[in-house]
Amino acid sequence: MAVFPGFTLPEELRALRTQVRRFIQDEIIPLEQRLDPDAPELPAEDWKRLAAKTKAAGLWALGAPEEYGGGGLDTFSMCVVLEEMAQHRMGLYNSGCGVFGRYPPPAIWAGSKAQIEKYAVPTLRDGWETFFAITEPAGGSDPAGAIQTRAEKHGDRWVLNGRKVFISRAHDAPWGVVFARTDKTKGRDGISCFIVERGTPGFSARNIRTIRTSAVPNDVVFEDCELPAENLVGAPGQGLDLAFDLLVKNRFPYSACNLGVAVAAHRMAIAHAKQRSTFGAPLAQRQAIQWMLADAEVEIRAARWLIWEGAWKADRGEDARVEASIAKLYSSEVLGRVIDAAVQIHGGYGVSKEFPLERWYREARVRRIGEGPSEVHRMVIARSLFR
Ligand SMILES: Cc1cc2nc3c(=O)[nH]c(=O)nc-3n(C[C@H](O)[C@H](O)[C@H](O)COP(=O)(O)OP(=O)(O)OC[C@H]3O[C@@H](n4cnc5c(N)ncnc54)[C@H](O)[C@@H]3O)c2cc1C
Known part of the structure; x- marks a missing residue:
């Protein structure tokens, strides 16, 4: 949709931006004014009601691929729209407190069709929270050097052991992606990406309280978490x-x-x-x-x-x-x-x-x-x- 040169936004995109602005003014700001200013998120009932209204207005998951139920907007158009979506009290919480849709971690789009169907599609459709776990206690700036979490292949299973810190929403998201070392001889190319469900035995998460009110981060431990072979995303070593x-x-x-x-x-x-x-x-x-x-x-x-x-x-x-x-x-x-x-x-x-x-x-x-x-x-x- 976007035409950048010419310094004008396409009419269609400007109309969408106006629609989002009105939705925020009419639906989200009055609701937020009634909530505790520190509420981490919208109450579940309000969220459901607003998400339904967003879907009815055609504003749900605008940035996700059309074939999976999204609006198919390109990155440029999403930037224009998100600038509006963020303009309210909970706006920094991944924009629009999730009522405009929740997106799976981008790595899933490199996954198999079965992985996309099983995890990405319901996430987009039903607005599940997800987590993205790369940071470890040894540091987040340099994951290639710091990742010690390891996944070992045992028959048709991967066994995950290690610890991640500051992982947003890991305590209540049903699934997420975790980056772990599968080959310790290979440095950066020895790290792989796995889909991990929160209920997997050996998975535990503890909140870390920070100055941020929403999307609470977690200290996550994996103790002999068994993952089916098909939970590897992409090829071994392709994680980073x-x-x-x-x-x-x-x-x-x-x-x-x-x-x-x-x-x-x-x-x-x-x-x-x-x-x-x-x-x-x-x-x-x-x-x-x-x-x-x-x-x-x-x-x-x-x-x-x-x-x-x-x-x-x-x-x-x-x-x-x-x-x-x-x-x-x-x-x-x-x-x-x-x-x-x-x-x-x-x-x-x-x-x-x-x-x-x-x-x-x-x-x-x-x-x-x-x-x-x-x-x-x-x-x-x-x-x-x-x-
Ligand atoms: C609220 C919150 C939510 C988060 N959510 C997630 C999440 O969902 N998933 C996830 O994986 N991580 C998450 N993080 C972790 C975040 O990505 C890391 O905190 C970040 O990458 C920095 O890593 P670190 O905290 O280990 O700092 P370090 O890597 O220890 O770095 C400390 C400081 O040194 C600076 N520094 C590092 N190297 C250099 C250098 N070479 N030269 C100069 N300065 C340098 C860094 O910029 C930083 O300021 C979250 C963090 C917070 C606070």
Whole structure:
């Protein structure tokens, strides 16, 4: 659907964006205002009701392949839509608190038809949570060096042993993908990807409480977890390629959520600066405030173009690994700065639970660590400069 050159979005995409904006204003924001500001997610009944409405409106799973019941949007169009979907209190929680659909870990698309039918299709259809487990106690920045979890082949089963940390939603998602070493002589090429169901004997998960309210991460232990041979995704040793190739494309939608929340915080700051007077004049007339807002405006626009350009390249099948790192690095850092300014402009209300700002402020901090910390993305960008 997307036509990037020409600097205008196709009419159809603009209409979709408007539809999402209205859905959020009419359905999600009024509901969130009635909930505890720290609610990790929507109550189950509300979620079901909203998910049904999303499906009826044709807004469910827009980014998933059409053949599996999704909307078939390309990465660029998803970025445009996700910027809107993220603009509410629970918006950083994978955008739209899941009422616009929940997506399986991207690695599953490299799986067999049977794996896609058994795991990805019901996930998309019914909105199951899933988990993606790569980080270990020895570190997440360098999984090739840090992964010690191992899977050994015993007849027609794989036996999984090890531990993963900070695995979002592993305590309640019915299944996820786990990266484990299958050949310790091969380094990076000795890591494979497995589908693991939460109820597998030997699987246990314990919540790790963080500053993030939603999508609680877990400390996960695998003790002699037996997996059927068909739970291997792709070929043995292909695990990290699957993890990174597919994650790269995912970084544009992830960045678009950062952007959406930055836009919402910025809009709130502008509105507050117009209506709040101190020392006999509105804050909006103070240069100190104007400059904060001007800087935020510039950074938001720059982030949007970086995301859009990278997503457009990825959709054309070009190598967009560096663009993905640029988009992720910049959007998550801009998000932090824009929210910080919005909190400051709101004064005491900025850190109160009356507004979504304090929640975004905490959740945004995680965005500079998850999906590759800022330093790792700087490494990727720097490497491309010296190649
Ligand atoms: C709330 C939350 C949810 C998460 N969800 C998931 C999940 O669902 N699945 C999953 O697999 N992981 C998840 N993670 C883990 C996350 O991906 C890791 O925290 C991240 O990859 C960093 O790994 P680490 O914490 O082990 O830090 P380390 O790898 O120990 O790094 C520590 C710090 O050093 C920096 N650093 C590392 N190497 C270098 C270098 N060469 N030069 C300069 N600086 C460097 C890093 O950027 C980081 O700031 C989650 C984390 C959090 C906080």
